[in-house]
Amino acid sequence: MTPPGFTGSTLDRADAIRSDPAAIAALAADPGARLLDLAAYEPVATDAGRLGWAAMPGQDDTAFLGFVDGAPCFVAIPSPAPAARRTATLFPILDRLVPEDAATYAAARSLADWHARHHHCANCGQPTAPFRAGWGRRCDACRTEHFPRTDPVVIMLAEIGEGEDARVLVGRQPAFPKGRYSALAGFVEVGESIEEAVRRELHEEAGVPTGAVRYVASQPWPFASSLMIACIAAAENEAITLDTTELEAAMWVTRADVRAALDGAPDAPFIAPPPYAIANTLFRRWVAGA
Template structure:
């Protein structure tokens, strides 16, 4: 099975440093400490296609401790005070994602989500007072009501419905022409993963599924989701499309999926890119997961 993108990180997140001001000060003062170079929230890659690092003196906002890479402290910079998080994802970003080394992608995912969270959660959700960064960047505290807030992760189910040797895929209008992928949707409160898979497939395509099985997960830093990949067995192949969610949904054969994953232009559709867990999901289905 193809490993999901943004996984396989080798960074030591060093939770102990987040709770100890002296350890954090030592990490900042360490001559090997480096700051991740970003263009807003987008990564910059060097000639070797690796992430670019610079001196901590280049930080435009408060320092956020990421962890240790082979013993060397690594930091990111919060956006300057009052600067909103960039909206959307430039198309050039996707070309960069194709070039990432796996361990760099995982580190970037953590840094991007953390920076974005701080930019969007500057005020207390309890009393609306402006909050301040603490725990080395992994929390915000309220000076008025003492509430503590921590980076959140939004769970998303992403899934295939299978029926014999066929699998259900859909497409959304913004995607490249011809691309089809797994259906997906946010988990709702009071809902299990299995229930969410069944609900989302039925809502978007009108298909009922049973025997849902988990395959893999992936952090998706746009802005901060956890993709939970599953496969369910469809009860029939009748599609009732929700046009508010999907432009189209179709059943594809195992042969078509194999050819699409191999990049065959005559496969009948374009597969999702390798860094997307939908690619992992299709690979796992082909391998009999």
């Protein structure tokens, strides 16, 4: 089974070293140290499909990513934040990377982007500075410590029926490419479990009541820094009441429909989400019996 996109990084994060500034300085000065300089957050792909790294000397503002193949790896902290949040050229570059390097890029991008957008203390407003080798920022004025944010998002299929008769709910947002449908999704809010967030979102966006929820897979999504949590929820009935501020259409599809969509069949009733998205993984796992 293909693992979800942006997973499988070979990065050894070496957490224990982060709190040792002298060790980090020595690693940064190591001739074998590598730097990822994400101009506009875009990576460079080599002809061999590997992430392009630069040499370190002279680079000041960096975060320590960890070790890749034994080499200490850093990412440059952009200041101010690059304007481009997600360029049209990004996914063609990612498609040329081996999966483990795309995953390393995802971690570096989320970390660099968090720094770029968090130069001040949310508690008191004063400027903050990186600490813990770039895995946090500290306010010298009020002593508050801030840590990179990871936002959990549930992405789910409501399912009705069993075996080959089973159908799942897919929806489309107005911004999707023509014909594209995907799983419904939304941020997990404070004070709710994964299962409660799944049921709330299916109820809010499609009016579909659901009961038991089963977990399927997860992935990091670096736009900006989500943790995607893919689930399947048992629907209690199939009437759809669409929240048109979120979705422009929703429908129930069969396993045959989803297989056709994943195969890119010309008569498929919808176009599947691309392989990097965990919705693609979720569809693949569901047709395989998840």
